[in-house]
Amino acid sequence: MEGVKKIFTEIPKSPRDDRQYRGLQLKNEMKVLVISDPSTDKSAAAMDVHIGNLSDPDDFPGLAHFCEHMLFLGTEKFLSENGGSSNAFTGGEHTNFFFDIKHECLNEALDRFAQFFLCPLFNSDATDREVNAVESEHLKNILNDSWRLNQLDKSTVDPSHPFSRFGTGNKLTLDTRPKEKGLSIRDELLKFHSSFYSANIMALVVLGRESLDDLTNLTIKLFSDAEDKCIAIPEFPVHPYGDKQLQVEFKVVPVKDIKHLNISFPIPDVSQHYESKPCHYISHLLGHEGKGSLLSELKTRGWVNELMAGGLGGGKGFMFFICNMELTTEGQEHIYDVVTCVFQYLEMLRSEEPQEWVFKECQALSEVKYRFKDKENPRSYVCSTARCLHEWNNVSLNPSLQLPVENEFIPTDFTIRGRPEDSSPIPSLIKDGPLLKAWFKQDDTFNLPKACMLFEITSPLAYVDPGHCNMARLFVELLKDSLNEYAYNAEIAGVDYKIENTMYGICLSIKGYNHKQPVLLKKIFDRMTSFQIDPKRFPVVKERCEISLKNFAAEQPHQHALYYTSFLLEELAWHKDELLEALEEVTLEKLAAFIPNLLARLHVECLLHGNMTKEEALDTVHLVEENLKENSKTKPLVPVQLIRHREIQLPSGTYIQFSRATRHDAMGMFRKN
Numbered sequence: 001m002e003g004v005k006k007i008f009t010e011i012p013k014s015p016r017d018d019r020q021y022r023g024l025q026l027k028n029e030m031k032v033l034v035i036s037d038p039s040t041d042k043s044a045a046a047m048d049v050h051i052g053n054l055s056d057p058d059d060f061p062g063l064a065h066f067c068e069h070m071l072f073l074g075t076e077k078f079l080s081e082n083g084g085s086s087n088a089f090t091g092g093e094h095t096n097f098f099f100d101i102k103h104e105c106l107n108e109a110l111d112r113f114a115q116f117f118l119c120p121l122f123n124s125d126a127t128d129r130e131v132n133a134v135e136s137e138h139l140k141n142i143l144n145d146s147w148r149l150n151q152l153d154k155s156t157v158d159p160s161h162p163f164s165r166f167g168t169g170n171k172l173t174l175d176t177r178p179k180e181k182g183l184s185i186r187d188e189l190l191k192f193h194s195s196f197y198s199a200n201i202m203a204l205v206v207l208g209r210e211s212l213d214d215l216t217n218l219t220i221k222l223f224s225d226a227e228d229k230c231i232a233i234p235e236f237p238v239h240p241y242g243d244k245q246l247q248v249e250f251k252v253v254p255v256k257d258i259k260h261l262n263i264s265f266p267i268p269d270v271s272q273h274y275e276s277k278p279c280h281y282i283s284h285l286l287g288h289e290g291k292g293s294l295l296s297e298l299k300t301r302g303w304v305n306e307l308m309a310g311g312l313g314g315g316k317g318f319m320f321f322i323c324n325m326e327l328t329t330e331g332q333e334h335i336y337d338v339v340t341c342v343f344q345y346l347e348m349l350r351s352e353e354p355q356e357w358v359f360k361e362c363q364a365l366s367e368v369k370y371r372f373k374d375k376e377n378p379r380s381y382v383c384s385t386a387r388c389l390h391e392w393n394n395v396s397l398n399p400s401l402q403l404p405v406e407n408e409f410i411p412t413d414f415t416i417r418g419r420p421e422d423s424s425p426i427p428s429l430i431k432d433g434p435l436l437k438a439w440f441k442q443d444d445t446f447n448l449p450k451a452c453m454l455f456e457i458t459s460p461l462a463y464v465d466p467g468h469c470n471m472a473r474l475f476v477e478l479l480k481d482s483l484n485e486y487a488y489n490a491e492i493a494g495v496d497y498k499i500e501n502t503m504y505g506i507c508l509s510i511k512g513y514n515h516k517q518p519v520l521l522k523k524i525f526d527r528m529t530s531f532q533i534d535p536k537r538f539p540v541v542k543e544r545c546e547i548s549l550k551n552f553a554a555e556q557p558h559q560h561a562l563y564y565t566s567f568l569l570e571e572l573a574w575h576k577d578e579l580l581e582a583l584e585e586v587t588l589e590k591l592a593a594f595i596p597n598l599l600a601r602l603h604v605e606c607l608l609h610g611n612m613t614k615e616e617a618l619d620t621v622h623l624v625e626e627n628l629k630e631n632s633k634t635k636p637l638v639p640v641q642l643i644r645h646r647e648i649q650l651p652s653g654t655y656i657q658f659s660r661a662t663r664h665d666a667m668g669m670f671r672k673n
Contacts, residue, residue, distance in 0.1 A: 003027055003220040014373040016448065022212045026220065028228040029200035031389045034215035035207040037378075042083070043106035043208035044378035045113060046098035048386035050201040050233050053167030054092045054315050060178065060188055062134065062169010065090040067192055069130045071116040072097065073123075078112065085379070092167065092315050093234070094387055100379035103209045107218060110206065114222040117197055122189045131175045131185070138170035140556065145254045149262070152250060157240035163314060164240065198229035203389030205382040233390075236317040241266035256551040259327040261304075261338060267321050270311065277362075279311030279321065284362055285349060285403065286323060286342075289488035292402030294345040296485055300400075302536055303331030303338050305544060328540050344398040352403060364410055365493060368513070372414070372448050409493035411515035414449040417442065417613050427607060430614060434636035436604040436625045440617040443610045451514035451610025453521065453620065458603040459505040460641050461594075466574045466582035470545070471594045472501040474586065475531070477541045482534065483527055490520045497524065503572065503645060505602070514611045518620060525624055529631035531595055538588045549580040557662050564658055571646040599632040603642055 001007065008023030011033075018039075024032040053064045068090045079086050084101030097116065101109045141147035157164050166173060178185055204223060206215055246266070254260075270278055287309035289295045298304035306326040313319055323342055325331075331338060419442065427441040443451075462472040476499055487497060495512035497520060508524065510517050552563075567573050604624065608617045628634040650656065 001216070001220070003224040004216075005029070014370055016372055017375070019207075019375075020212055022216060024216065024219070026199070026224055028224060028226055030223060030226060030228075031203040032219050032223070033203075033205045033385060033389060034212055034219060035205065035382075036210060036212045036215060037207060038209050040103060040207065040209055040378055042100045042378050043103045043109075043206075044098065044100040044382045045106075045110055045204070045206045046096060046379075046382040046386040047113070047117065048203045048390055049095045049097075049117075049197060050093060050203070050390045051196040051231075052091045052093045052095055053165060054162040054236065055196060055234055056162075056165050056167070056169075057188065057192070059181065059183065060169075060185075060192075061166040061173040063174070063188060063192055064095060065167060065169050066130065066134055066174055066185075067189055068095050068097070069133060070122055070126065070189060071120055073126055073130070075099070075112055079109065082109070084109065090167070092163070092313075094390070096383060096387060098379055098383040098386070106206075106208045106210070110218065110222055114226075117199075117202065117223070117226050120193055122186050122193075124186055127185055128175075131171055134169055134174060135171040138168055141168065143255050143554065144556075145256055145258060148255070149252065152252065153264070156248070156250065157245055158238075158242045161238065161240040162236065163318075195229075196231060198231040199223075199226040200228045201231050201233055201390070202226065203386050205386040205389070207378050207382050233316060236315040239266045239268075239318040240314065256554045257547045258551070259329070259332055261325045261327050261331075261335060263323045263339065263342060265321040265323075267311070267319050269315075269317050269319050271313070271316075271319075276359075279319075280362060281354065281359060282321070282349070283310035284492075285358065286345060288404050290404045290485050292400070293404060293485075294341060294401060297398070297400045298325070298331075298338060298341055299537075301334075301337075302540060303328055303334050305540065329543060330540075341398065341401070345401045348398070348401050348403075355403065357406065358403065361407055361410070365407075368411060369494060372450065372513070374448075404489075407489045407493055409490040409495055409516045409520070411449065411493065411495075411513040413515040414513075416447055416449060417611050417616075419444050420614070427609065430618060431621055433625070435602070435628065435634065436606070436621060438605075438617070438621045439607045440614055441607075441609045442613065449513055449515065449611050450511070451517060451608065451612050452511040453509065453517065453606065453608050455508040455604055455606045455624070456502075456504065457506040457508065458605070458637065458642060459598050459601065460637070461598050462501060462505040463503040463572070463574075466578045467585060468594070469501070469503075469574055470579055470583045470586050471591050472506070472598065473545060474538075474542060474591055475595055475598065476501045476506060477545060478533060478537060479528055479531060481537055481541055482531070483524065486523060487520065490516065495520055499524070505598075518623065521620065522623060522627070525627040526631070529599060529627055529634075533588060533592055533595075535588060538591070542583070542586065546580065546583055549576050549583065552576050553662070555662075560660060560662055564660060568656055568658055569648045569650075571648065596632065599628070599634055601635050601637050601641075602628065603637045604628070 003026055004024055005027045006025040008025075011021040011023055013019070013021060018037075020036040022034050024034070026032060051064065053062070056063045068088045072086060072088055075086060079099055079101055082102050082105045084099055084105070086097075086099035088095070088097040097113070099109060099113065151166070154164050154166070174185060178188070204219065206219055208215055210218070267279075286294060287307060289307075295304065295307040298307070304325045304327055307323070308325075309323040310321070311319055312322050325338065327335075327338070423442055423444055427439040429437070430440045431438040461468055463469050480499060490497070493513070493516070495510065495516055497508065497510045499506065499508045501507075510521055567575065606621065606624070608620060612620075
């Protein structure tokens, strides 16, 4: 095939994946994956260039990011007019461009897309505007704690290492300083693009309705002229954490009221060990949340609320392993004790040596996830796939820290239920009682061993006033907190649950593999209907709710615009300031009295959909109803208590104007039609 050096047809895929794949290596060394999906409503494409801000020139911090901005100019209008969208991002080693569009417009969109990498214009009249766009992005990041910590990391490594550079850039680095030195930003853009945007370090993914042959021919036609400049992918064999940067502690004053402890370890680049995944093995254990885990021990001591651990890519040649924790107020007074517990857990792992059963369990979980993989959104799929183409030395052991037990939630029954002859295309009402109303729809589309259960538990007490709203939230948060050790195994086995308070009461959803869902559902309702408040966790959880309400003031302006748009149009809504004031009056005793009153009179409406029969759905509904009746003696609400709240409808031609000051220099606006 002209223009093609190699063709790859044997591409492994999930048994449930009905898309067709073909890999190509063009003669200019560009790597290409074309994906044919006749059922897709949108086409998509992504290009990943294996160059990022680690390759910024010393005099132009942020140039790779600025180049990304400039390349996408002029395409937004065509994409938006044809049901599409686009975006891009710049990392240390990669710059990724992606878009989606109505499937019939792929050819024209891909033609425009190809020009970014063949002959970019970099118009001088657009440069100032995009410098200001980068500056706006920078100003937004200044009051974002995550971005501030990211820049602290860069500012405290070896200053001679490329990782220390200011990757996002701003007006100072891209305009003011270069002009002072007599440098032209356009000339530098052309030089950067000419030096690094080479076909041999580009990876393209195209997804469309067309056949593999048509997608192949289209790709060859549009991208064969991209020049192969024989660029070597930059390598960074020296770690940015040198001897002077290790065993160092930094204390940071945050924008929001947050209490975090972040521990970072320098590790070598282990990406070549992708088949055994050593970082995944360690993060699975260190970040586990079940009984005997590090988080369980730290929560028992009242020091930590959340913990996350895992490997973090830096560049080709170096990585980090991080362990980040959300501390309680008491935990702030025990930082070194928390760190000691972390090293005690690591010492336990070292003494136990790698366990084959843990590896096999991780392997089984990954295999199930891959085997029954959901079809991804075209845009996000091509985006991620394009990138894929390319002092505590002698701590003692702590007997409270243990390896996790084997996971009972790993599914083993993947039987697809037979379809009934009289199946309805929409959910049907299978139970209509005074306490519980149930809708059911057996899956006849996806044919996966998965299901979704949604329960809306209505109580008029949940939103009577700000105090009751706070107590409903505290009940839900404490319930989730108490279930965490048990439900964590379900989560990593692909059975997720979510529970939250609403203006109507409590909303519970469970989704994932259907085999073990009833086990988790029963546990949740058993705990909910016989709940006892842990006096040690009450002040911790209440404090988290208080901090969450206070931190709203530090949110980005667009978040405020969205919030007030909804707040102003709701018939009944309690403002965050009202909730914050009322939260002070909530005590453990008041909450303990509130919970049985909340559960005394309810109405439950649920929808069950997926790989289950009507009989199984009725068994599930019966389990919930009997649990409520027996454990909390729940009685039904009267019909008048089920009236929904209304939203204000503005007459045509009228508007509400509302202004609110924020801490940010930027401004947020939102219009709701």
